[in-house]
Amino acid sequence: MKNPFLILAAFMTGLFFLTASLTTCAQQLTAVQNYGVNRPGVVMVRTVFSADVYVNKMQLDSRHFNHLVDSIQKADSSGIIYTAEQKLDIVLREINNHPSRFFKASLDYIKEPEEITSSGTGFLVTEDGYVATNCHLIDRDNAFIRRQFFLSAFQQITEANISALENAWATQFSEQQKSILENTYASVYARLFSMALYDLKKDIFIEYSIDLNNGNTGSIKKSAHVIIKGQPMPGKDIAILKMDGDSALPTLKIAQDELPKVGEQLYVYGFPGPVTNNNYVATESAIEPTLTTGIVSALKKSVAGWPLIQMDANINRGSSGGPVCNEKGEVVGLTTFGSIENSGGLAAGLNFAIPVSILEEYLDSAGVTARPSETSQIFGEAVVFYDREFYSDALKKFREVTELNNHFPGLAYYIRDTEKKLHQKDEKKSSMIRTDLLVFGIFLFGAILLFRYFRKKGLKVKA
Numbered sequence: 001m002k003n004p005f006l007i008l009a010a011f012m013t014g015l016f017f018l019t020a021s022l023t024t025c026a027q028q029l030t031a032v033q034n035y036g037v038n039r040p041g042v043v044m045v046r047t048v049f050s051a052d053v054y055v056n057k058m059q060l061d062s063r064h065f066n067h068l069v070d071s072i073q074k075a076d077s078s079g080i081i082y083t084a085e086q087k088l089d090i091v092l093r094e095i096n097n098h099p100s101r102f103f104k105a106s107l108d109y110i111k112e113p114e115e116i117t118s119s120g121t122g123f124l125v126t127e128d129g130y131v132a133t134n135c136h137l138i139d140r141d142n143a144f145i146r147r148q149f150f151l152s153a154f155q156q157i158t159e160a161n162i163s164a165l166e167n168a169w170a171t172q173f174s175e176q177q178k179s180i181l182e183n184t185y186a187s188v189y190a191r192l193f194s195m196a197l198y199d200l201k202k203d204i205f206i207e208y209s210i211d212l213n214n215g216n217t218g219s220i221k222k223s224a225h226v227i228i229k230g231q232p233m234p235g236k237d238i239a240i241l242k243m244d245g246d247s248a249l250p251t252l253k254i255a256q257d258e259l260p261k262v263g264e265q266l267y268v269y270g271f272p273g274p275v276t277n278n279n280y281v282a283t284e285s286a287i288e289p290t291l292t293t294g295i296v297s298a299l300k301k302s303v304a305g306w307p308l309i310q311m312d313a314n315i316n317r318g319s320s321g322g323p324v325c326n327e328k329g330e331v332v333g334l335t336t337f338g339s340i341e342n343s344g345g346l347a348a349g350l351n352f353a354i355p356v357s358i359l360e361e362y363l364d365s366a367g368v369t370a371r372p373s374e375t376s377q378i379f380g381e382a383v384v385f386y387d388r389e390f391y392s393d394a395l396k397k398f399r400e401v402t403e404l405n406n407h408f409p410g411l412a413y414y415i416r417d418t419e420k421k422l423h424q425k426d427e428k429k430s431s432m433i434r435t436d437l438l439v440f441g442i443f444l445f446g447a448i449l450l451f452r453y454f455r456k457k458g459l460k461v462k463a
Contacts, residue, residue, distance in 0.1 A: 029329045029384070034267045035291050036383040037329050038123075040250035040409040041376065042269045042289040043131060043208040045241070045321060046221075047118040047138045049145055051200040053153035055112065056105035058161060058188065064101050068094055088169075092177055096184040103188050112153040116145070121270040121289070121322035122206070122241065123331065124251045125363070127373030129243035131206055131224065132359055133321035134336055136232035138204055138239055150195050158185045206243045209287045209409040215416070217409070219287045222246065228366040234303050237336050237354060238362045239321075248405040251373045252323055255330035257357035259307060264296045265327050266311050268335060268353075270319025289322070300352070309333045309353040324353045329380070332356055375404045379411070386414060391421045 029037065072087050095102045118140065122133030162181050166173060173181065189195070207221045224243045230236035260266070269289045276286045294313030302308050309324065315335050324333040333353030363370055372380075382397030395418045401408050402415070 028327045030387065031267065031291070031293065033384055033387050034325060034327070034329050036387065036410070037376075037380040038252050038267075038269060038323065038325055039289055039291075040209075040379070041124045041252045042323065043122050043124060043206050044271050044287060045120045045122045045131070045133045045137050045224075046205045046207060047140075048203045048205065049116045049118070049140070049149075049200065050203070051114055051149055052198045053112045053114050053149055054109045054196045054198065055153065055157060055189070057108040057110055058185075059104050059106045061102050061104055068102075088171065088173075088177065092180045092184075096180050096187075099184050099188045110157060112156055114149050114152045114156075116148050116152065119271065119273070119276065119318055120320040121318070121335070123269070123323040124249050125254065125370035126368065127247060127249045127251055127375065129206075129222075129224075129246045129249060130227070130368050130370075131241040131243060132323075132334065132363075132370075133239050133241060134232075134237045134334065135229045135235070135239040136237055137321055138202075138226060138241070139229060139232060145200070146197055149197055153195065154186070154189055157189075158182055161185060204241060206241065207287060210407040211409060211412045212407075215412045217284075217412075219284070227368070228362050230362065233337055236304075236306065236358050236361075238334070238359055240362055240366050240368060248375050248408075249373060250376045250379065250405075250408060251371070252325070252376075253330045253372045254356055254359070254370045255326060255328070255332045257355070257360055259299055259355055259357075260296050260309065260326060260332045262296050262298060266294050266296060266313055266332070267325040267327075267329075268292045268294065268311070268313040268315060268319070268322060269325070270315060270322035270335060272316035273318035274316055276318055290319075297350075306358060307355050308336075309355055311351055311353060313351065315351045334359065375401050375408055378404070379408060382414065386418060389421075391418050394418050395422065 068091060072090055118137055120134060120137040122131040122137075124130070125132050158181075162173065162178055165181070204224045204226070205221050206224045207219055209217055209219050212218045222243045222245070224241040227240040227242050229239040269291055271286070272290055275281060275290055292313045292315065294311045296309060297312045298310040300308040300310050309332070311324065313324075315322070319335050320337070322335045323331045324335060326332050333355045335351065336354050337352055360370075378397050379401045382394045382401065385391075385394035385397060395415065398411060398415050398418060401411055405411075
């Protein structure tokens with residue numbers, strides 16, 4: 001051993017890079033860990049618009065209608081015999097061809113209460129209930145709202161009118177006949193009748209999952225109000241909401257405001273409509289966010305000149321406002337809009353997110369400081385321990401979360417399963433902490449050897 005100093009130096013350098021490598025790996029989360037850590041802080045945003053729609057009652061002009069019936073009966077006497085079904089078809093077609101002749105408005109109005117819900121995704125940025133989401137989820141323009149209300153009211157009134165005709169004529173319309181009547185009423189309401197909208201209200205709710213006292217999973221819905229908002233695209237499609245009365249909530253960590261690099265892995269969370277509204281999916285599981293993955297496909301600019309993140313992760317309506325996370329579990333953007341195919345549907349894998357630098361603008365303007373909650377930090381550590389099979393350390397952390405928020409979503413499952421693993425003695429390694437102590441001990445031992453070597457050689461060790 002000609003030069004023990006070089007050997008020790010090489011040993012310490014190698015150990016340093018090994019530890020640095022382990023530290024770097026520890027910062028990266030697997031997809032399972034990413035979902036486990038971030039899923040509790042992803043929330044559903046619902047905006048409920050309600051109003052009363054008033055429309056003139058429709059009356060059938062009995063003089064013209066009776067004339068039409070008489071003409072059909074005369075056809076019978078002339079030797080042309082129609083079945084009852086054929087006669088009904090003739091009546092409906094004639095009414096459809098000349099709706100203004102057979103229908104007129106009365107002075108009476110129908111009051112139709114209507115409610116429209118706009119659903120999307122958001123995520124908690126503070127433990128006391130500040131939520132980041134898209135502006136377009138809570139700020140629909142008046143023309144869109146009026147159109148949706150009138151369409152909804154028209155559907156309700158049309159169904160009632162068709163049912164009333166069936167009762168009055170003692171018949172049952174076929175689907176084709178109902179379709180003809182729907183076209184007739186659409187023409188009548190568009191040309192002859194006016195609809196008026198009154199008492200328009202907007203209520204915003206945040207819905208998220210919680211652990212119930214019996215160990216099952218439930219959900220809770222809280223009112224929210226707008227703190228600050230931008231404008232729907234092509235504006236900066238950001239809104240900051242404040243949820244009423246809660247604390248120690250799970251949060252997501254916001255990344256530094258630099259843009260991610262093309263090719264980086266992304267994890268996207270949301271409540272896509274095709275899943276949330278699927279008749280074969282249990283209603284209670286609708287509050288569980290969906291995870292999709294992809295990469296940064298390109299960095300673009302909006303028409304206003306600010307940056308956009310293009311990604312190939314799949315999103316659907318209902319996922320707007322959801323967090324886009326990197327491999328460290330940090331939020332790098334919010335899903336906002338997709339690309340439209342010629343058919344009118346969303347183009348798969350050509351979606352966009354607003355980077356967190358734009359979000360930070362609105363947080364700063366609102367005086368809101370986004371920071372991970374203590375419960376989320378502890379829970380995140382516990383999830384990583386659990387996933388790496390350090391069950392003793394995981395259980396200790398999970399129980400710390402219980403002391404802060406025993407309704408923390410998913411906590412009961414993790415505690416039950418961790419206790420089960422420990423009972424089965426399935427723990428892979430005794431403790432992550434002991435592993436860390438071992439690394440520290442090796443460092444300390446190497447430092448002592450190095451210090452003794454210097455002393456033996458008579459060298460001074462500078463502090």
